[in-house]
Structure formats: C-alpha cells, structure tokens
Amino acid sequence: MKKPIQITLFLIPAILLVLIFIYSFAGWSGWASTMSWEGLGGFGHFTGLKNYIELFTQDSVFRKGLLNTLLLSVAFIGITIPLGLINAILLDMGIKGKKLFRLIFLIPLSFSFVVSAAMWAWMFAPKTGTINSLLRVLNLGFFTQPWLTSSSQSMLGLIIIYVWQFSGFATLVYFAGISGVKQEIIEAAKVDGASQFQKYLRIIIPLQKIPTFTILFLLLMYSLRVFDLVWLTTGGGPGYSSEILATYMWRITFNRNLFADGASIGFVMFIMSALIAVPFVVKMRGK
Template sequence: MDWKDVGFSGNYIGLGNYITLFTKDVTFKTTLLNTLKLSAIFVGVTIPLGLMLAILLDFEIVAKKFFRLIFLLPLSFSFVASASMWVWMFSPQVGVINSLLKLVGLQSYTQPWITSSTQSLFCIAIVYIWQFSGFSTLVYYAGISGVPDDIREAARIDGANKFQEYSKIVIPMQKPATLTMLVILLMYSLKVFDLVYLLTGGGPGRSSEVLSTLMYEVTFNRNLFGQGAAIGIVMFVISMIIILPFFIRKRASYYE
C-alpha cells in the first residue's frame, strides 16, 4: 500500500515501494552498503578479539577476576550511556582522544572523528566493538573452559606446546561458539539504531546512515509509511538469510 499519512485509506501499488527502494532511491543503496560495512567491521573484529581475550583469561595470570570484570564492564552500559560517553571522547575540540594526542605531542594526528564523513562509520564500529567485545569474550571463555582437561593433558604428554595446544585443540573446538557469536553479532549489527542515532544521527551527509535510522526517518519524518515498512521487510529478509542456515544446521545435527 502507498501509505503517506495516518489514516485508513491508501492506494494499492503492489511492489512499487520495493522497486523505488532498489532502483530509484540512491539513499537506500548507500544506507544498505553502510549497514553491510558496519556489520563486516563489527563482526570481523569482535569475534577474533573476544577469542584472544578469552585465551588470555584461560592462562594463569595475576588478578584474573579483575580482568574478567574489566572485559565485561562495557556490556553493562546502556547504548545511551555508551553513546553519550563516546560523543564526548570523540569531540574534535574537547574530546579525550584528541586532548591526549595533543598532550603527548602528536597534535598532527588529531582527527575530526564523528564529524568526518570518512571516519564516522568507523567510529560507530569502534564503539560497537568496545560494547560487545566483553560478551564475545564471555562466550569464548565458557567454550574454552568446557574443553575436557584430559584432552589437553594428553596433548601435553604427547609433547604439544601451548601454541599447538590452542591452535590444534582448543580453538578448533570453539566452532559452535563461533557460529553462535556470528549469528548474534550479525543480528545486532543489522538492527543497530541507538548508537548511530545518538553518535552521528546518520551524518555527516548520510555517511553513517544505516537501515534502521533510514527506516525511522522515512517513516516518522517523511510520513512515508509504505516505504518505511518496505525497509523493515528488507531488514527482516536479510536477518532470515543469516539466521535460517544456523537453525537448519542445528536441526540437522539434532537428528543425526
């Protein structure tokens, strides 16, 4: 339906909204690409970072409980609190990051950060990675802790060093945890709204606009409810493409 205002009447236009999105709306194409970029950076960094931190926690290090708390602390913050903190840190004038660079004599390395059209999306990815790296660490640490001690002990008896123990035994056994993290993180990256809206508002110049913020703008600012619903359906289809193979695989393994 071609809904352009609140009411009970509308013109049936079939797939017109989808045709408009994919053939005429340049903003949608840019936004879709931004969403995919953000997902790729976020997932591509958070998963290996979480695995490395989990391996670090698996070693007998001093103050392990303290580091475990520090790694998980960002997960306890709401997106609003995280965004407010990072807006201040990324501020080109009074932000902590640029202030520290100036303090150590690296003034030439100061950046505009979230006010730059080339850096804003990466800044959002940094905040997202910081927020979820603790969750990834927790999942992998649980997986590593679940590796039977007799298997690891047998590897040590056979002469395996620490690198071989982790690369040949521990890490390969984290495949279920990796698949779980992949699905969860992709789902979160596709529906991200709070951080983008509060950090950059999709700007500057739509350089950090993602599907969820575009759907909000089209629906509530332009009152194009039909196009907004079409964007929501596109997000739903992408989510199903990601999540269905996971459930199919789980179902197949259940009946094996």
C-alpha cells in the same frame, strides 16, 4: 509423565504474544509495504512491489544505508570475534592481572547503549573530547581526528564503539567454550609433546566452532538492526555518511511521512534477519 493439556495451556500466552506482536505485525508491515501509503491519511491503493523496486533502483540513500549496514556488520564482527578469542585465550593462560583484565572487557557489556553513546560522543568530540585532548597532551596533536563529525570517519567511529561494547560478550562466550574443552584431550596433547601454542592452535581453537557460530549469529542479528547507538551518536550523519537501514527507516517514516517506504525498509531488514536466523535454527535442530 507428559501432561499435554497443561503444557499447551501454559504455552498459549507465549505463542499468542509471539504471533500477535511479531509475526502478525511483520505480516502487516509486509502488506503496508505494498501500498501507496504517503501522509497520515491512510493506506492508498495496492502497488505490488513498486516500493521495493524504487528503493533498490532509485533511492541512493537506501542503497547507502544498506551498504553501511553490511559494512558495519562485517567490520564489527570481523574484529570482535578474533579479539574475543584472543582475550579468552589470554584469560585461560592465566595472565597477570587476570581479574582487572576481565573487568576491563566485561564492563562495557553492562552499559546501556544510551550511556555508551553519550560517553563516546563526548570522548570523540573534536575539540574538547578525551581522545583528542589526550593526544594533544602527549604532543601528538597531529594525530587528532574529527572522528564522528567527519563523513569519512563516522563509520570508523561507530565500528570502534560497537567493538568496544561487544568484545566482552565474545570474550565471555569463548572463555566458556575454552573452559568446556575436556581436560583429557588437553592432557593427551601434553603427553604427545604439544607446546602451549600448538595446544591452542591445533586443539582448543578448532573446538570453538559452536561458540563462534553462536557469537556470529547473535552479532549478525544485532548488527542488522542497530539503531540506538547510531541514532544517539551520529544520527546517521554527517550528511548520509553513517546512515544505516534502521535510522533511514525511522527518518523516512516519521520525518517524511512515507509510511509504505518505511514499511518496505523494515521488511527488507526482516528478510535479511530471517536469511540468517532460519539456516541457524535448522542447523541447530539438526545437531
């Protein structure tokens, strides 16, 4: 039996918190982004879309940050999803050392980004880092790289770290998706003479649309607003080579006191996330 008053009362605190701390602050940022707000003194005057126009037309670092954010999203998700699927299939097939395999891929998921950042910064260190040291021990010194300290490789390094951190998550979701495929369908395929390969290619993988959609949505949402790992490993550098929108927003707001520009970047990130979230929510409601 529905109890509308109680339900409403219990929902009020949550709704209030979301309205105040998410939507009103986002709205406030949107408003601040239309002001000429420089320095700690105050808002200045209304400038309309001037800050946005300047960001997109005159600020090469913003454009670099936007491109890097998109590159990170595409590359990291583009690798994580197939890797997660392959891992889940291997787990489903019952490979030898299944427990160890699962542990190796799931452990990174439990690490905080601060721990991951410290660990990878240490592993990628050009002279004393584990990766280059190992290569030298194996007489493969010619393969050693500057990794995060080179402007041509810093983004690659970040992509590797993010794939490592999130492939376990993708594996977990796909494994749940594969386990959820009805046994009758698989049995029917077997009766029809489908090979192991055909079973996965023609039946199980096509049934993974919802897990794929979920992983894609969550990773996209995350990758558009990454900050911590990038900040703690490269700080957006060397130069501006690994600058992403969130690090540039922090830098321009707090190091340079350009608060309206910082708010504009934040609002661009909000719009980008909304462009992904709204269709997803609409589609899920439809289903």
